Amino acid sequence: MRTGVRIGVDVGKARIGIARSDPHGMLATPVETVARAADGIADLGRIAEIVAELGAFEAVVGLPLNMRGERTLSTDDAAEFADRLAARLAADNVTVRLVDERLSTVSAQGQLRQAGKKTKQSRSIIDQAAAVVILQHALDIERARGEAPGIPANIDTPATEEATE
Template identity: 55%
Template sequence: MRRGIRFSIDVGKARIGIARSDPDGLLAIPLETVKRDLESGSHLTRIAELAAEYEVLELIVGHPLNMRGESTPSTEDAVSVAQDLAAIVGAPVRLLDERLTTVSAARQFRAAGKQASRSREVIDQAAAVVLLQDALDRERQHGTPAGTELSTP
């Protein structure tokens, strides 16, 4: 297992959930929810600031394919954010299939007796945690980073 902090990014239309790992890559931890600003791109700036602050090894962006594994408008949006991040963050950016991560996070909230509609920002972070923990577990199991690395422009 490579040593270093990883971020996962759960891209939504209104918000982006961010989780980080510990330096040993054992545990995913919620970090922050960033509001999207399509006009100024301030969400990208904030993620880049956080990535620099934590000196991330890599960013893992959720790749929201539909249940048949096909691309959707959400897929294109997430890929666009991932490409933008790859251009401004000094670390590799990887795409990882995220089917059901938000659903899984919302279920965990309901199981804990919390209302998902009142916890949207926390659910965005929780979805990023689910995504990152999956990536960490896959890397530990297979010995190679999970997902597909984007090439930088």
């Protein structure tokens, strides 16, 4: 298992949830919800600030495939965002990886509901909770397999089965 802080990123149309791992890669916790910027710059800047503040070496972006493992418009949006984030973080030697996030938001909503939070009350934190689910899944995969999960962002080929690990 690689050591160092990672961040998890749940890309939505209006908001981006951010989570972080501990330095040992054992546990993911919520950090912040970043507003999705119309200009596509301010949100990347804030995420880069979070990465720098935490000293993260990697960002794990959720890839929202449909239940059959196929790409959707949301998949393309998340992959595009991951590519832009990878370009933004490249100078800092921070890698960006795409990992299957099917049902992460559903899982996060269920956990919040069990904690007594109503959907309307939890809108501000649901994206962070989904980022926690995405990052924890990636950490668990890495721990089980001994290799980085998913696929690197900023590649020319479309997401493959590797992202669905």
